[in-house]
Amino acid sequence: MPPYELRETSRQLYELGLRSAPLIAVSGIAVGVVLSMHTRASLERFGAESMIPAGLALALVRETGPLTAGLLLSGRIGAGIGAELGAMRVTEQIDALEATAVDAFRYLVVTRVAACVIALPILTTVMNFAGMFGGYLAENAATGMSLRVYFDRSFSVVDMTDYVPATVKTMVFGFIIATISAFLGFTTESGTEGVGRASTRAVVLSSILIIVTNVVLVRLIFFLFPQAAG
16 A cells, blocks of 8 residues: 555665675676686586586576575675664664654565565576676686677576576565564664674574575476476
């Protein structure tokens, strides 16, 4: 029901989404380089070096990209939401909002949950492409492979049944991060010590829940999209 707090949701998209992009991009490149080196070390034994781009792309799109992005963002976003709302609670800013007839839950929690659910799939896509680019850098340094050849081979085996389910599941990750962090921040007690405790618990709990939920979601994806298990 209205009001939908679109302005605050947009601000949270900027704070939680756009400002997280550099972290995701740099981490993705690093992950891509490391994965490429490990993949080369394994496939060289079988003379299958030409499959490195395709193998790296599948690994990133199906699992490594979404899970790594979720865990990184549980650290940055979870800690931020937990600390921010916790500080607002102990300084009675939330009480002041409610005293002015503002629905604090809708304004502070729903907007952050919506922003996280929207931002996670986008940032996961950034992670995937950054990881592939990191893989290209490693392959170019090792063999001189061109950018066009690398990405042609990367996308030769990746289709929408690989990308869509794995990326959509990160919306669940975003929901977990925002709800856990907002709840802990909203229920903060014991002053500044409680703020630190809420921030730490937000990161720990959201990370654990993401890992556990990922197991269930992967199984569900294999059930709904059998071709994704191939």
